[in-house]
Amino acid sequence: MLEATALTKRYGDVAALNGFTLSVAAGEIVGLVGHNGAGKSTFVEIVSGLIRPDGGRVTIGGKDPVRARATVGVSPQSIALYRSTTVHEHLRLFGGLAGLRRGALRREIDLLVSALQLEPFRDRPVGVLSGGQQRRAQAAVALIHRPRLLLMDEPTAGADPETRQALLDVVKERAGEGTAVIYTTHYLPELTELDATLAVARDGRIIARGTSAELLDGLPGEVRVTFEDEEEVRVPTTDPTAALVDLLSRADRPVAGVEVHHPTLDDLYRSLAVVRV
């Protein structure tokens, strides 16, 4: 669905993208992660057709991003809505611009207002809404025309747990219907919940790509054993089960408790700080 190859983009001395290559299949959710300044938003802006790369190639369903705009839904990092326009008016406007009419438009609006829990403020101007409410309105605008490619740049920033869940459920549902999703976040447990594959960005390119199981393999976990005399022993390991068996077989005192800390996405994320490519 999306093919991006060797994209480059410079801002003066800064190489925002430096050989950025990523492909996303229909129905796939790709979690795009990486430190601040890694190039994630620049990539999203290029795929949205908002800016042009200096080099490389990107196609969406075989088309240039500008030509493919009607099939793309974007929820940008900074809110891009009209402050004095209500949530409902936004959805009518953007749904109408995408070609939805009467019954179909009403149906899509009702579905999203309900799924994203927008009912209580659907007729309020966006400018008076809280940050989290504005994010949900932004997501609804991105989804109103059932895009084939959905770009969500930190869509849950500032959202409370309930609204975060509502948004994740909608994203999962759309992916289940065949929408390709690029989901940028610093909150990594969301990606496990979305069952997303991961693309790790660093210095303007993707340095790792795969399932979370593939990328986490080899990252250190930790085994913690507490003895009844309250002493705690911690062993860093890439094989927590073997380390635990080893530790327990050598224990010379009664054990009060064991804890196995398997490597998580957070460990992967932190490991970027020491990986040099």
Ligand SMILES: Nc1ncnc2c1ncn2[C@@H]1O[C@H](COP(=O)(O)OP(=O)(O)OP(=O)(O)O)[C@@H](O)[C@H]1O
């Ligand atoms: N319009 C611009 N003008 C100048 N520099 C820019 C511009 N847009 C991005 N950059 C620079 O390009 C680099 C990549 O920025 P980008 O916003 O793509 O990173 P990011 O991975 O999305 O970061 P974050 O996680 O903070 O959102 C940064 O060094 C940034 O300062």
